[in-house]
Amino acid sequence: MSLDTADLYRRYGDMVLSRCRTLLHNEADAQDAAQAVFLQVHRARDQFRGDAKPSTWLWKATTHTCLNWLRTRRRRREDAVEELPWAPTDAMLDPVEVQNLLDAVLEGEDERTQMAVIYHFVDGMTHDEAGELLGLGGAAVRKRIAGFRERARARLPADLMEAT
């Protein structure tokens, strides 16, 4: 199966772009990151079987790309967060909460824990739903999130850390 990249972009581009805006909170970075996702997908296009939903693997690929971006920003000590014009969000957290959460999870967690935290707190996935994307059971996801909560307790507001 060979996907046409422009067709994929027309169908899923808004989903990928808005996710990049949510995680990167910078318009130019969001546009670049969204393009990078589709170009990476294009390069790997012969590897995709027809059974998985494009929305699912695009969601994973976008999360992974944005995490790389954020790690690069931290290494370069860039402060790239900018005032985006207010718009209603489809995320479960507002922009300030997202940034605080990302700061905490980028501090010392491994990538799968970072993704689990984002899927659960930002996207509102249950442990089982997050586990499906990560190839983990729901209990393993709960454990990773609990570990993160312990380590981030001092840095994040109590209501964010409520057991869900």
Next chain:
Amino acid sequence: MSHLSTLALHQLRLGELASDDAAAAEAHLAACERCRRRADAQQAQRAAFEAAPVPPAILAASAPANRPWPRWIASVVAVAAAAMIGVSLAWGPHPETTRIKGDMPEIELWVRSDAGVRVVHAGEKLGPGDVVQVKYATDGAAYAILAGRDQTGEIEVYGEVPLHADLAEAPFALTLDGTPGTQEFFLVTGRDRFDADAARAAIRGEREDLDVRDVSVGKEPW
């Protein structure tokens, strides 16, 4: 009360949920104002997205029917390079390159032989009459120029090249003449259109907003 995940909202909107899951999601939306607002936000993002053009780099990665460019005509440019002596191939990011986030543009050197076009290897001899072909990928850039520089140090801008997400041949081939020396090739890319002077400045390391990749063919002592 647990809510629909952001991904589930997208999948519902796109018709990608199994019918049971879709029915459950619709039922939740009917009862949950917060998720209805999130779904409305996605509709608004969709409308704004549809009004914007597809980025050129994405169109370049697409099937030829999607591309708006005219055919390019190959032209041949005589170039000074190492002749009948060992050549070393050095390639990689130009020392003064600004790092681009994500994947990188690339440039490679190939040579035309009787068997077809193949990549030039380190230590290979190239001689007068050999035709070298530059292959390049512009990744996410919106505009790209190819240029060259021989041992005199003067930068020659060959011109704008079409965008390609995958490695593709430059629209012109270059024939080597007998003058010994070093020949470099540069791929200069940027987010906006830029001119030949800007390309030269970028090659000299003076432009942080443009990315430069280079490959060179030079002489090595026996």
